[in-house]
Amino acid sequence: MQDFDAAVWDALVQDSLWYMSDLYKDYLNLIENPESPTEQTHALKLTVRRYFAEQLRHGKVALGQTGQDFDAERQAIDTVVIHHTAGSASNYTLDYLNAVQLLRIYAASYRDTPERRGRPIWSGHFRGDQQVFWGYHWFIFEDGRAERILPDDAIGWHSGNWDMNTRSIGICLAGNFMQQPPNAKMLEAAQLIIREHYADPSIRIIGHREVPRDTTCPGDTFSAWRAALRS
Numbered sequence: 001m002q003d004f005d006a007a008v009w010d011a012l013v014q015d016s017l018w019y020m021s022d023l024y025k026d027y028l029n030l031i032e033n034p035e036s037p038t039e040q041t042h043a044l045k046l047t048v049r050r051y052f053a054e055q056l057r058h059g060k061v062a063l064g065q066t067g068q069d070f071d072a073e074r075q076a077i078d079t080v081v082i083h084h085t086a087g088s089a090s091n092y093t094l095d096y097l098n099a100v101q102l103l104r105i106y107a108a109s110y111r112d113t114p115e116r117r118g119r120p121i122w123s124g125h126f127r128g129d130q131q132v133f134w135g136y137h138w139f140i141f142e143d144g145r146a147e148r149i150l151p152d153d154a155i156g157w158h159s160g161n162w163d164m165n166t167r168s169i170g171i172c173l174a175g176n177f178m179q180q181p182p183n184a185k186m187l188e189a190a191q192l193i194i195r196e197h198y199a200d201p202s203i204r205i206i207g208h209r210e211v212p213r214d215t216t217c218p219g220d221t222f223s224a225w226r227a228a229l230r231s
Contacts, residue, residue: 004047013055016062016120019107028108046091052099056130061102063131067122071155075167080198080205081159082171082190082229084182084218089142089174094134094149097172102133105157125154136170138193144185146193160213169198177219190229205229 012018027048030041055061085092106123110116123133127149135158137150150156158170171190173182181187194205205226208217 004044004051006051009048009051010060013052013061016064017118018062019111019121020118024107024111027103049096049099049103052103053093053095056098056102057095059130062120064120064122067119067124068116070124071153073166074153074155077152077167077169077198078203079164079168080171080194080203081164081168081208081211082205082218082222082226083136083158083173083208084177085172085174086176086178086217086219088176092139092141092174094139094147097139097149098132098134101135101157105135106133109157125150136172138169138171140171140173140182140186140189140193142174142183142186144183144189146189152197159208159211160215161211164211173218177221178216179219179221181219181221181225187225187228191231194229 008023012021012023015021018024030044052061085097102121106121110119110121121133123131125132125134132149134149135156137148137152137154137156138146139149140146152169155165156168156170157165158172159165159168171193173186173190175182175186182190207222207226209215209222
C-alpha cells in the first residue's frame with residue numbers, strides 16, 4: 001500500500017468486515033506502526049484518516065447495527081487519565097479523531113480479539129444518529145475549547161488496559177507535549193473540567209504512560225504541568 005486509491009477503499013468499506021482485509025492490515029503495518037516513518041507514509045496516514053472521517057460523517061462505512069453492551073462493566077471512577085494527540089493540533093477535528101480511534105482502537109481490537117473477530121464493529125456510543133468511536137470523555141482543542149464527547153457512564157477505550165478503562169475518565173489535549181507543555185488556555189480548560197467534575201481528592205490524575213503502557217503520552221513535559229491540573 002504505497003498509494004491511496006479511493007475507489008478501492010470505497011468498495012472495501014461497504015463490507016462490514018473491512019477491518020479483516022489485507023488492505024487494512026497493510027495500512028496498520030505501513031502507516032500506524034511503521035518501522036521507519038517517512039514523509040510519504042505520514043502523508044498517506046493523513047489521507048486515509050481524512051477519508052474515513054468523511055465517510056463516517058456521511059454514514060458510508062459499514063458498521064454493526066447492534067452488539068455487546070461494553071458499558072455494562074462500568075465501575076466507579078477513581079482515575080483521570082491525561083492524553084495528548086501527539087499529532088499536530090491543527091489536524092484534530094472531532095470527525096478526524098473519530099476516524100483515528102476507529103482505525104487504531106476499535107478496528108484493531110475487533111481484528112485481534114477472538115470473541116469479536118469476524119463481527120461488524122460496534123461501539124454502542126452515539127452522537128445523534130451516528131455511531132462514534134471516541135475513546136476519550138473530554139477533548140480540549142488548542143484554543144482552549146473543551147468538549148465532552150462521551151458521558152461518564154460510558155467506558156472510553158483510551159488507556160490500553162480494560163480494567164483501567166472501566167474505572168477511569170480520559171481527557172485528551174490536542175497537540176504534542178514531548179518538548180513543550182500545553183498552552184495556558186488548554187491547561188485552564190483541563191483544570192475547570194477536573195474542578196467541576198472530578199474534584200474528589202480520592203480520584204487520582206495520571207498520564208497515559210503510567211497505566212502502565214508502552215507510550216510516551218501525554219509527553220515528556222507532563223511532570224511539569226501535572227500538579228497544575230488540580231488547582
